[in-house]
Amino acid sequence: MSTSTSTSTESHSTPEPSNFFVVLNQASGTGQGQQIRQWLTAKLAENNQSAEFFSPSQNRDISLAAKDAVTRAIPVKGTVVAVGGDGTINAVCQAVLGTGLKMGVIPGGTFNYFARNVGIPEDPEQAIDALLHAEVKPVQIGLINDRVFLVNASLGLYPKLLEDREAYKQRYGRSRLVALVSAIATLARAHRRFHLSFNSDNTQGELRSVSILVNNNALQLSQIGIEEAEKVEQGKLIAIFAKPRHRLSLYGLLLRGLVSRLGEAEHIDSFALKQMNVSLGRRRKRVKVATDGEIIWMRSPLVFKVAKPALPLLVPAKPVTGQTA
Structure with a gap:
């Protein structure tokens, strides 16, 4: 287990190094964070892949976890995945945008407008399957004063x-x-x-x-x-x-x-x-x-x-x- 001052981070050993760097908000609307983590870890293992997970530590913001995930992903050109509602996805996108990294989404909020708008399923198991058989699409992002x-x-x-x-x-x-x-x-x-x-x-x-x-x-x-x-x-x-x-x-x-x-x-x-x-x-x-x-x-x-x-x-x-x- 590796840790930082802003997030708690864990990796799961498989024959290959981490391909996915997952920012997981367990406080999102559906409350399925831990279950989604288990499903994703199992699916990745079936495909000889692995993930490193980043969650907010106590009294820390989700944006810090997102920045840590991006820092780890950049050297290996990994994919940063947001698990949560639109607020969590927003924080991850803020960290990813402009880095050249690919981003994935497993929705876990109440309304999930962003995920639904681009065709990502709201059901987490379906979303995981879609993530592992996905294609890259350039998606428009809005900015207000660079936020x-x-x-x-x-x-x-x-x-x-x-x-x-x-x-x-x-x-x-x-x-x-x-x-x-x-x-x-x-x-x-x-x-x-x-x-x-x-x-x-x-x-x-x-x-x-x-x-x-x-x-x-x-x-x-x-x-x-x-x-x-x-x-x-x-x-x-x-x-x-x-x-x-x-x-x-x-x-x-x-x-x-x-x-x-x-x-x-x-x-x-x-x-x-x-x-x-x-x-x-x-x-x-x-x-x-x-x-x-x-x-x-x-x-x-x-x-x-x-x-x-x-x-x-x-x-x-x-x-x-x-x-x-």
């Missing part, structure tokens, strides 16, 4: 929704119903609009909004009814501005999102972009930003853009039967 987002990045009301949702999950458990109840409770409170100016490829202006969301996931966009979803496959991000006039309008937006008709709402503007600069009002120097469910503070101005180069991701070489969108 990765796979699904979306947002400021304003949306980060507050995520904060409250996490608090509800801690108290009532992880489920889509808990997320819905949390959203209703959050919208019941007053929310301040903020003034911002923005410019993107062919669009610029000023507005007051309760929330901005920039999305990089065609699956999520389609589910909430945003028409520009297909433009993500054309190398674009999608910006969504919410401009409700009163609290009932917020409930209306939530309802439309649930029935896949958010794009029809009169209080929603959306457009495609490759890069967008957003400046907040003079009094706002910092703002809470959510990237794939993780909340951080960032300084204005905010720059949203498509990352170059794309991420070399291992995806199923052929569609997996029984996989649902």
